[in-house]
C-alpha cells in the first residue's frame with residue numbers, strides 16, 4: 001500500500017520540514033492521481049495483490065536481499081512474481097526477493113559502490129535522493145546508517161515499485177518515496193545532511209537553478225552528491241545536443257568536469273571535487289528479462305561504440321561531491 005502516514009508523523013519531529021506538511025498531502029494527491037497516470041489503478045492493484053510473506057532476514061549493506069525462498073509457499077512465490085511483473089519496466093536494482101532475482105536494466109549497485117567511498121559517514125544522517133527512480137539507492141543509504149531517507153521522483157510507476165518492495169522491507173522503516181519533482185520542494189528547506197542528485201542534471205533545462213535548488217535542500221555543511229553525464233574537455237566546455245542524446249529526449253547540458261566544478265562554485269558550494277569518472281558499460285545498463293525495452297546497446301553506434309547513435313560521445317558519468325555553505 002502507498003501510505004504516507006508514518007512519514008507525515010516523522011516529519012512532525014523535524015523542525016525544518018514541519019512546515020512542508022501543510023502542503024505535502026495535497027501535492028501527493030495531485031501527483032498520484034489517475035487523471036495524471038491512467039494506469040495507476042492497475043499498479044495500485046498489483047501492489048495490493050502482493051502476498052503477505054514475512055521475510056526471515058533483510059540485507060541492505062552489500063546488496064538488497066529480502067528473505068529467502070523457503071519463507072514462502074510455491075503459490076505465494078508465483079503470485080509475487082506475477083504481480084511484480086505487472087510493474088514492468090524494472091530499471092533500477094538489482095533486488096532479490098524470497099529467492100526471486102529482479103534483474104533490472106541497471107546495475108545500480110555498481111553506481112552505489114563508486115559513490116559510497118566518497119560519502120560523509122551516513123550514520124544518523126537525514127538524506128534526500130532527488131530523482132531516485134524506484135528508490136534503490138534510498139535503501140542502500142539507509143543500509144549504510146542514515147536515520148531517515150526521503151526519495152522524490154515524479155514517476156508514479158517507480159513509486160508503485162518502491163511500495164511493492166517496502167511491503168517486505170518493512171512498512172515501518174523511515175525510508176519513503178514521494179511522487180514529486182524537485183520543483184515541488186519548498187524553497188530554502190536547509191534540512192538535509194546529504195542530498196543526492198544522480199542522473200538528473202542533464203534532464204534539467206536550467207542546470208544553475210537545479211544546483212541552487214539542491215543547495216537550498218542542505219543544512220549548512222551538508223553534502224551534495226552529484227552524478228551526471230559529462231564530456232571530456234576543460235573549463236568552459238559543455239555539450240548541448242540540439243536533438244536527442246542516446247535516443248533520450250529532454251536532455252540539455254553535458255558539461256566537462258572542470259565546467260561542472262565551476263558551476264558548483266558559482267552556485268555557492270564549497271570545495272567541489274570530481275571523485276569518480278566512469279564510462280557506462282554494456283554490462284551496467286542492458287535489456288533484461290525485467291526490462292524489455294531498448295537499452296544502452298541500442299543507443300550506441302554499432303560501428304563505433306564510443307559514439308551514441310547521434311554521433312555524440314558515448315555516456316560517461318562523473319560523481320562530484322561538495323558542501324553547502
Ligand SMILES: Nc1ncnc2c1ncn2[C@@H]1O[C@H](C[S@+](CC[C@H]([NH3+])C(=O)[O-])CC(=O)[O-])[C@@H](O)[C@H]1O
Nearest residue numbers: 108130131132133152153154155181182198199200
Ligand atoms: N523534475 C524532476 N525532479 C526529480 N526527479 C526527476 C525530475 N524529472 C525526472 N526525474 C527522475 O529522474 C530520474 C532519472 S534516472 C536516475 C535514477 C537514480 N537516481 C540513479 O542514479 O540510478 C536517469 C538514469 O537512468 O540515470 C528518473 O527516475 C526520473 O523520473
